Amino acid sequence: MRKYILLAAGIVIVLAALIFWYPGNDQTEKAELLKETAGPSAEIVETVAEPSVNPVEEKAALADLVAKYKGLQLIDAHNHGASFYKYKGMLNTWKEDAVHQVVLFGNSSEPAAIDTDETAWNAYQQYPELIIPYFSGFDLHDKGSLEVVKNNLEKGYFGLGEVAGASTASPSMSKVAWKANDPMDGYLPQIYDLIAAYKAPILMHVDPPNGMPVAKLEEALAKHPGTIIIFAHINAYNTPEEVDRLLGKYPNLYADFFAGFSVYNPDSGKHPELYIPVMKKYPNRFMLSTDSGYGIGGEEQAIDAMYRMIDLLGDSAVARKIAHDNLAAIIEAQPATVTQMKALRKLEQQTGKSYDKAKLSKAEAGTILAEAAKGE
Numbered sequence: 001m002r003k004y005i006l007l008a009a010g011i012v013i014v015l016a017a018l019i020f021w022y023p024g025n026d027q028t029e030k031a032e033l034l035k036e037t038a039g040p041s042a043e044i045v046e047t048v049a050e051p052s053v054n055p056v057e058e059k060a061a062l063a064d065l066v067a068k069y070k071g072l073q074l075i076d077a078h079n080h081g082a083s084f085y086k087y088k089g090m091l092n093t094w095k096e097d098a099v100h101q102v103v104l105f106g107n108s109s110e111p112a113a114i115d116t117d118e119t120a121w122n123a124y125q126q127y128p129e130l131i132i133p134y135f136s137g138f139d140l141h142d143k144g145s146l147e148v149v150k151n152n153l154e155k156g157y158f159g160l161g162e163v164a165g166a167s168t169a170s171p172s173m174s175k176v177a178w179k180a181n182d183p184m185d186g187y188l189p190q191i192y193d194l195i196a197a198y199k200a201p202i203l204m205h206v207d208p209p210n211g212m213p214v215a216k217l218e219e220a221l222a223k224h225p226g227t228i229i230i231f232a233h234i235n236a237y238n239t240p241e242e243v244d245r246l247l248g249k250y251p252n253l254y255a256d257f258f259a260g261f262s263v264y265n266p267d268s269g270k271h272p273e274l275y276i277p278v279m280k281k282y283p284n285r286f287m288l289s290t291d292s293g294y295g296i297g298g299e300e301q302a303i304d305a306m307y308r309m310i311d312l313l314g315d316s317a318v319a320r321k322i323a324h325d326n327l328a329a330i331i332e333a334q335p336a337t338v339t340q341m342k343a344l345r346k347l348e349q350q351t352g353k354s355y356d357k358a359k360l361s362k363a364e365a366g367t368i369l370a371e372a373a374k375g376e
């Protein structure tokens with residue numbers, strides 16, 4: 001027994017000696033000393049750290065940002081997750097990361113989009129408070145596209161997108177069967193007028209974000225001033241100066257900011273702070289999105305990037321607009337449609353309930369109808 005006590009004491013002495021002589025100890029002492037002597041700048045000692053590459057630490061950083069900004073009710077303005085397994089798989093993450101609502105669609109401007117449009121609709125029927133369904137399954141070169149757009153907006157979809165308004169550089173978008181040659185191609189001009197009557201926006205992919213495609217986008221914006229055009233991932237392969245120029249010239253242009261691109265994609269140069277001045281200059285026309293984490297380390301990293309932009313904004317009023325209010329205003333301004341009104345009247349007859357239909361918005365009508373359908 002005595003032998004073991006001696007052994008334990010010996011171990012303690014050796015450990016104590018190791019701790020005392022460990023070179024790191026000296027560093028800690030220096031840091032402590034700096035803290036004591038350096039006054040207000042002492043905080044710098046604590047914040048100078050290598051950027052974290054440890055996924056566990058990244059997760060912790062995201063959790064901190066979520067805790068700080070969950071009250072903003074962040075909306076993801078651009079999400080391709082309209083497949084059953086994708087959106088079901090994201091439900092927990094959205095909840096955990098306080099993503100309040102998601103603009104959901106799937107494929108863009110190709111026949112496969114007809115199916116994913118329906119999936120987005122079904123997701124909305126299941127989760128009307130979470131999902132904002134858009135659609136993209138129409139051939140804008142075909143006159144029949146006008147009928148599809150009208151029917152879908154009547155049904156209760158809130159916007160068109162992501163529509164390929166022009167694409168030659170994007171590996172995925174440049175190949176879609178129904179892409180437009182430019183933002184004035186095919187029936188797009190008629191579609192702009194049609195959706196203006198519904199106050200519905202179009203989320204439009206335009207690449208490259210310069211030259212002829214942008215000249216034609218400008219023509220569309222000028223000729224259809226009542227149509228809300230949201231430039232999809234406006235910050236991708238673009239400059240803050242060009243974004244400033246476009247927003248300054250066209251009040252009906254909105255900017256979908258794919259935060260993950262500017263924060264995490266090496267192609268961006270990773271200087272998201274360069275966009276803060278233009279965001280503050282047009283605080284009513286930016287929105288944030290994940291683009292489902294396209295080209296970066298996944299969708300949750302893209303959510304993380306949205307929170308980092310909010311953190312960089314450092315102005316809670318502007319952050320609230322860009323995180324939530326701007327897109328929410330576009331959605332809430334859409335009135336209930338004739339088709340929704342018919343369905344509501346039918347519902348009233350069936351249930352004996354009555355709704356104040358005079359001022360009902362599309363979103364309010366949509367939620368009532370979805371909840372009623374769930375109860376059936």
Ligand SMILES: [Zn+2]
Binds near residue numbers: 078080162291
């Ligand atoms: Zn996209």
